[in-house]
Amino acid sequence: VISEARLIDRFLAPFDRGTRVAIGPGSDCAAIEVARGQKLVSTTDALVEGAHFDWRWFTPAQVGHKALAVNLSDLAAAGAQPRWFLCAVGMPPSGAARLSGIARGMARLAARHGCALIGGNFTASKEWSITITALGEAPRPRSRIGARKGDSLFVNGVLGAATAGLASLRAGARQAVKAQLTPVPLVEAGLAARGLATAAIDVSDGFLRDLLRLCDASGVGVEVDCDALPIGPGATLDQALSGGEDYALLFSVPPRHRRAFRGVEVGRFVQGRGVKLFQNGQPRALPRSIGFDHFA
Amino acid sequence: VISEARLIDRFLAPFDRGTRVAIGPGSDCAAIEVARGQKLVSTTDALVEGAHFDWRWFTPAQVGHKALAVNLSDLAAAGAQPRWFLCAVGMPPSGAARLSGIARGMARLAARHGCALIGGNFTASKEWSITITALGEAPRPRSRIGARKGDSLFVNGVLGAATAGLASLRAGARQAVKAQLTPVPLVEAGLAARGLATAAIDVSDGFLRDLLRLCDASGVGVEVDCDALPIGPGATLDQALSGGEDYALLFSVPPRHRRAFRGVEVGRFVQGRGVKLFQNGQPRALPRSIGFDHFA
Numbered sequence: 001v002i003s004e005a006r007l008i009d010r011f012l013a014p015f016d017r018g019t020r021v022a023i024g025p026g027s028d029c030a031a032i033e034v035a036r037g038q039k040l041v042s043t044t045d046a047l048v049e050g051a052h053f054d055w056r057w058f059t060p061a062q063v064g065h066k067a068l069a070v071n072l073s074d075l076a077a078a079g080a081q082p083r084w085f086l087c088a089v090g091m092p093p094s095g096a097a098r099l100s101g102i103a104r105g106m107a108r109l110a111a112r113h114g115c116a117l118i119g120g121n122f123t124a125s126k127e128w129s130i131t132i133t134a135l136g137e138a139p140r141p142r143s144r145i146g147a148r149k150g151d152s153l154f155v156n157g158v159l160g161a162a163t164a165g166l167a168s169l170r171a172g173a174r175q176a177v178k179a180q181l182t183p184v185p186l187v188e189a190g191l192a193a194r195g196l197a198t199a200a201i202d203v204s205d206g207f208l209r210d211l212l213r214l215c216d217a218s219g220v221g222v223e224v225d226c227d228a229l230p231i232g233p234g235a236t237l238d239q240a241l242s243g244g245e246d247y248a249l250l251f252s253v254p255p256r257h258r259r260a261f262r263g264v265e266v267g268r269f270v271q272g273r274g275v276k277l278f279q280n281g282q283p284r285a286l287p288r289s290i291g292f293d294h295f296a
Numbered sequence: 297v298i299s300e301a302r303l304i305d306r307f308l309a310p311f312d313r314g315t316r317v318a319i320g321p322g323s324d325c326a327a328i329e330v331a332r333g334q335k336l337v338s339t340t341d342a343l344v345e346g347a348h349f350d351w352r353w354f355t356p357a358q359v360g361h362k363a364l365a366v367n368l369s370d371l372a373a374a375g376a377q378p379r380w381f382l383c384a385v386g387m388p389p390s391g392a393a394r395l396s397g398i399a400r401g402m403a404r405l406a407a408r409h410g411c412a413l414i415g416g417n418f419t420a421s422k423e424w425s426i427t428i429t430a431l432g433e434a435p436r437p438r439s440r441i442g443a444r445k446g447d448s449l450f451v452n453g454v455l456g457a458a459t460a461g462l463a464s465l466r467a468g469a470r471q472a473v474k475a476q477l478t479p480v481p482l483v484e485a486g487l488a489a490r491g492l493a494t495a496a497i498d499v500s501d502g503f504l505r506d507l508l509r510l511c512d513a514s515g516v517g518v519e520v521d522c523d524a525l526p527i528g529p530g531a532t533l534d535q536a537l538s539g540g541e542d543y544a545l546l547f548s549v550p551p552r553h554r555r556a557f558r559g560v561e562v563g564r565f566v567q568g569r570g571v572k573l574f575q576n577g578q579p580r581a582l583p584r585s586i587g588f589d590h591f592a
Contacts, residue, residue: 022335027439027513028497029339029374029432034330039318043325044382044429046419078325086340088427123342126423131384133340133429136325143323201324217323 002096007122011089011099014107018084018116030118032084038137041080045070049128057169060101061108062181063130068106069185070204071134072113073247076190077202078143080136082115087132090125102130113187138194146199147218147252153267154197156189156249159207161232163243168234179232183247189263190249196261197251205244206291212275214250221272226279228266241277244292298392303418307385307395310403314380314412326414328380334433337376341366345424353465356397357404358477359426364402365481366500367430368409369543372486373498374439376432378411383428386421398426401478409483434490442495443514443548449563450493452485452545455503457528459539464530475528479543485559486545492557493547501540502587508571510546517568522575524562537573540588 002010012025023031034040047053047067058066068085075082087106091099110117115134158179165180186202193200201214207229215222230248231240252269253261277284298306308321319327330336343349343363354362364381371378383402387395406413411430454475461476482498489496497510503525511518526544527536548565549557573580 023337023374023437023439027441028370029337029376029437029439031335031337031374031434031437031439034336036332039327040330040336040431041319041325041327042380042382042415042429042431044384044415044417044427046384046386046417046427048386048419048421050422051420074324078319078327080325084338086338086429088340088342088429090342090344090425119338119340121340121342121427123344123425124347125344125425126346127421129386129419129421129425131340131342131417131427133338133382133384135336135338138327141319141325141327143319143325143327145323 004122007096007099011103014104015117016111018118021116021118025117025119032118035137037139039141041075041078041136041138041141042133043071043074044131044133045074046129046131058181060098061105064102064105065109065182067130067132068109069183069247071132072185072187073202075134075136076185076187077200077249078138078141079190079194080138080141081191082113082134082136082187084116084118085132085134087117087120087130089120090123090129092126093124095128142197142200144199144201144214144217147214147220147269148254149220149269149271151198151252151254151269152258152265153222153224153269154251154253154261154263155230155266156186156263157246158230158232159203159246159248160235160240160243162245163239164232164235180245183245185247186249192262193251196257197253199252201250203246203248203250206242208241208275208286209291211250212290215275220269221274222267222269223276223278224267226277226284228264230264238287242287242289242291300418303392303395307399310400311413312407314414317412317414321413321415328414331433333435335437337371337374337432337434337437338429339367339370340427340429341370342425342427354477356394357401360398360401361405361478363426363428364405365479365543367428368481368483369498371430371432372481372483373496373545374434374437375486375490376434376437377487378409378430378432378483380412380414381428381430383413383416383426385416386419386425388422389420391424438493438496440495440497440510440513443510443516443565444550445516445565445567447494447548447550447565448554448561449518449520449565450547450549450557450559451526451562452482452559453542454526454528455499455542455544456531456536456539458541459535460528460531476541479541481543482545488558489547492553493549495548497546499542499544499546502538504537504571505587507546508586511571516565517570518563518565519572519574520563522573522580524560526560534583538583538585538587
């Protein structure tokens with residue numbers, strides 16, 4: 001068994017010091033300076049053993065990567081530049097050996113996006129959980145509200161690959177499947193869409209479910225061309241429509257920005273409610289399950 | 297079983313909308329505006345079933361209160377004005393009935409300090425956990441670094457009462473003990489100490505342990521007069537010295553501000569390292585355990 005102070009030192013070792021950090025990790029509070037003209041964009045997301053990952057399939061570094069990646073994906077949808085994050089770890093007292101690996105995987109992704117660890121917390125608990133709060137800056141952050149009828153629906157990234165990967169892992173495939181183990185948050189795509197996209201959401205719980213959230217929040221419906229969907233390697237159309245954890249980004253883009261937008265156009269927002277699917281020019285039924293709900 | 301969207305609606309119901317919130321709860325990211333001249337002060341702390349609370353003794357409202365209180369206590373030590381917070385909940389799918397109570401207790405404390413819920417997350421998990429990231433503003437936030445020899449050690453709040461309360465609960469006392477169940481974060485005391493105290497820490501893991509952290513971070517030692525300690529109702533000196541969860545505040549105050557400072561003066565920072573105790577003018581041995589470590 002190891003003391004909390006040693007745990008903290010071990011965890012902090014691989015991380016760089018951030019920008020505009022007045023008080024960094026190791027104190028009870030962190031203090032940062034938000035740049036003038038920027039809003040502070042914040043999001044929190046947890047990775048829980050059993051619910052989100054399984055030690056049989058994930059290395060500690062992959063768990064660390066994924067815990068931060070799912071948060072950076074939310075900042076990407078908002079069009080925010082990642083800057084800082086806090087990390088609360090719940091872990092069994094016997095689990096200290098995994099901590100350096102978790103920190104290493106997390107630090108590598110953090111360094112790639114210039115996102116600094118500024119604070120955190122350790123708690124003894126039965127199951128592992130890593131709860132990250134990521135902070136970024138954007139002059140005019142996007143939300144899921146703002147799509148209008150006539151806007152195009154664009155996708156960045158691919159759909160279904162993470163679910164296909166999970167199926168392979170469960171089937172005992174020896175090759176770790178990258179989309180499931182180390183999802184890539186599309187931070188640059190999120191920044192590139194600044195000024196062009198009017199609403200956005202990242203696909204964490206499935207294309208249809210997250211698209212429906214964007215539609216409901218914006219008060220519009222949408223028509224999707226299934227033939228245009230960027231389906232990930234090894235994935236079926238059903239996995240692309242309903243599988244979670246893709247961390248692709250969905251955008252609404254008004255007609256005047258359609259040509260400038262870099263991404264795959266897969267549909268059009270319309271008056272009304274809900275999602276309508278088309279395949280080979282014909283209406284197609286929605287799959288019975290439209291995605292992942294943590295509770296239902 | 298209840299859907300995630302319903303859980304979110306139910307949880308958000310009792311909360312007020314905050315100040316300078318561009319994007320509030322219900323989206324994947326929140327966006328806020330930090331005031332000019334202010335630093336953003338952030339802290340994260342988790343309340344975990346089994347480790348920090350037990351449903352036999354806590355009502356849901358008390359759990360909600362305490363989860364936020366322990367975070368506001370950190371902001372208080374930093375001298376920050378609480379503004380916003382994010383709340384990640386891990387809960388068993390069968391636990392939805394407790395959610396409204398948790399939200400109610402949390403919202404009451406949040407409203408008292410003008411601190412707005414701006415985001416969060418729900419995850420299905422085996423044990424309950426509530427991980428809050430609290431955000432505040434301060435022009436010059438304090439940390440545990442900055443005490444100098446010759447500074448006085450001041451305490452706001454009382455020591456040992458939470459531990460005495462926990463002992464009563466464990467002994468089956470029927471009266472819920474307030475200090476343990478609903479600790480009060482000393483936000484106003486933290487703000488009043490702006491410009492007077494040079495370093496501060498809140499007593500979450502025990503007076504001696506947290507005082508030692510402040511000393512180590514500041515590179516000084518300290519001499520404490522045990523007879524001056526503000527020992528809480530029902531608590532022994534040992535509980536006051538080593539018991540955790542008091543959420544009292546410890547401050548270093550330079551001689552020039554000593555008279556203006558409102559609090560109990562209990563010692564003096566000195567050259568060297570570590571804590572020396574005095575009782576009836578005589579040196580006193582340190583208790584064998586100096587406080588609570590979550591892992592050691």
